[in-house]
Amino acid sequence: MNNRVPTEISAQLSQALGVIERHLAPTLLAVHVYGSVLDGGLKPYSDIDLLVTVAARPAEAVRQALLLDLLKISAPPGQDAALRALEVTVVGHGDIVPWRYPPRRELQFGEWLRHDILAGVCEPAASDADLAILLTKARQHSTALVGPPAEDFFDPVPERDLAMALADALKLWNSPPDWAGDERNVVLTLARIWYSAATGKIVPKDTAADWALARLPAEHHAVLLEARQAYLGHAEDRLALRAGQVAGYVLFVKAEIAKLLNEHKADRSFPC
Secondary structure, eight states, X not given: OOTTSOGGGHHHHHHHHHHHHHHHGGGEEEEEEEGGGTTTOOOTTOOEEEEEXXXXXXXXXXXXXXHHHHHTTOOOTTSOSSOOOEEEEEEEHHHHSSOOSSOEEOEEEOGGGXXXXXXXXXXXXXXXXXXXXXXXXXXXXXXXXXXXXXXXXXXXXXXXXXXXXXXXXXXXOSSGGGTTTOHHHHHHHHHHXXXXXHHSOOOOHHHHHHHHHTTSOGGGHHHHHHHHHHHTTSXXXXXXXXXXXXXXXXXXXXXXXXXXXXXXHHHTOOOO
16 A cells, blocks of 8 residues: 555555455556545544546446445444545546546545435436546645556646636535535535635645634634534534524635635636
């Protein structure tokens, strides 16, 4: 296993790589690990993020078998001492190189899909604006388990496309039902989108939270601080009990992000 990978996840990562190779070997071009594994350090509830690139779109039977086998070596965050949550994204090389927006995703595995997968529901391939953010992260900080380095393998995402992906992400959260049960992740993700809209860069959630805390009105500090501390394992997550405060935070940060993105659009610039 690559020496940049933390030893605490090396066994699980080897299992995941074995499953991916078993199902996708004939067309497998690359597997990259990215995210908090390499950038900022693993936190108590951090996923293991894998980007898998294939030369041809997998058949439906292969997709379903891969998802079911990944379930066996993944666990919901904090529920298994030996296993972390896996997040695996599969893309076709010809769908993202040369780059175009919005990009196409072949398959995604994550713990939020566990019940659907067990019920036989397999999400179809689809356009996924979030890949602009994911590929930017992978080119910034990743290591290749199979294939060449990400910065050599993938085209850079143009600044305008990263800005569009950030704007598209904001459309996910419009009212409390959209973040119910996922408050911590949404609060921190919005802080990271705000940071990226202001700087053109992508950083770990706790780093973005520190940046955002310095710019938030005092009335929104408690929500972001609690999300940050729970993410780091320093406090219990009680954000579900702060429904009104969470809604106020979400609406405020979305508005700040929208202002920044509109300014970039007006002057056709994006910080870098």
